[in-house]
Amino acid sequence: MQPTDFPGRRSPHSTRGLILLTALSLAVTACNSLRAPPYQPPSRPSGPSAPGPGSAQPGPGQPQPPTPSRPAPRQFRLGPAATALVAQAHKQSQGGQQELAAATLERAMRIEPDNPLLWIELGQVRLNEANAAQADSMGRKALALATGDPQAQASAWHLIAESLRARGRNQEGAEAEQRANALMPR
Numbered sequence: 001m002q003p004t005d006f007p008g009r010r011s012p013h014s015t016r017g018l019i020l021l022t023a024l025s026l027a028v029t030a031c032n033s034l035r036a037p038p039y040q041p042p043s044r045p046s047g048p049s050a051p052g053p054g055s056a057q058p059g060p061g062q063p064q065p066p067t068p069s070r071p072a073p074r075q076f077r078l079g080p081a082a083t084a085l086v087a088q089a090h091k092q093s094q095g096g097q098q099e100l101a102a103a104t105l106e107r108a109m110r111i112e113p114d115n116p117l118l119w120i121e122l123g124q125v126r127l128n129e130a131n132a133a134q135a136d137s138m139g140r141k142a143l144a145l146a147t148g149d150p151q152a153q154a155s156a157w158h159l160i161a162e163s164l165r166a167r168g169r170n171q172e173g174a175e176a177e178q179r180a181n182a183l184m185p186r
Contacts, residue, residue: 073149074147076152078117082111086105086121089105098128101125119138119142122138123137123159139157139159157179157180161177
């Protein structure tokens with residue numbers, strides 16, 4: 001009979017395991033107590049304050065910084081890879097290869113799926129293919145993604161207007177065109 005076979009008696013192996021388990025538990029507890037507190041942004045005093053050193057106030061005729069209540073408008077841009085693919089798609093489209101141009105733009109969309117400019121480009125190719133319903137859908141997707149960018153929103157509305165007119169829905173096309181024009185700066 002082994003010494004570990006007696007009830008209530010521990011073997012040297014189980015004692016070592018208990019010690020290791022206790023040490024591990026203490027180490028985890030110590031690590032948790034060393035965590036930094038969550039970041040709290042510094043509080044700003046309320047009310048007007050004098051500009052601090054090194055901060056320049058814009059003079060007369062200089063542009064004013066955007067106010068906190070009205071953020072600067074967003075402007076979507078294409079990255080280098082997407083720009084190259086769009087240029088390639090334009091050449092393909094001009095050469096009458098609409099399906100190839102669409103495939104190239106879809107490659108660009110895998111790189112930047114949330115860029116409304118690519119959806120507008122693909123919508124234009126679909127319109128060139130005489131697929132106005134799909135062009136309309138692409139324009140509406142672009143419009144949903146173009147939040148905060150009036151120029152991209154206007155381009156999306158122009159695409160939607162063209163697709164509506166291509167389907168004989170001239171009144172709706174005119175309304176979409178008005179929406180596009182209202183977004184463009186004068």
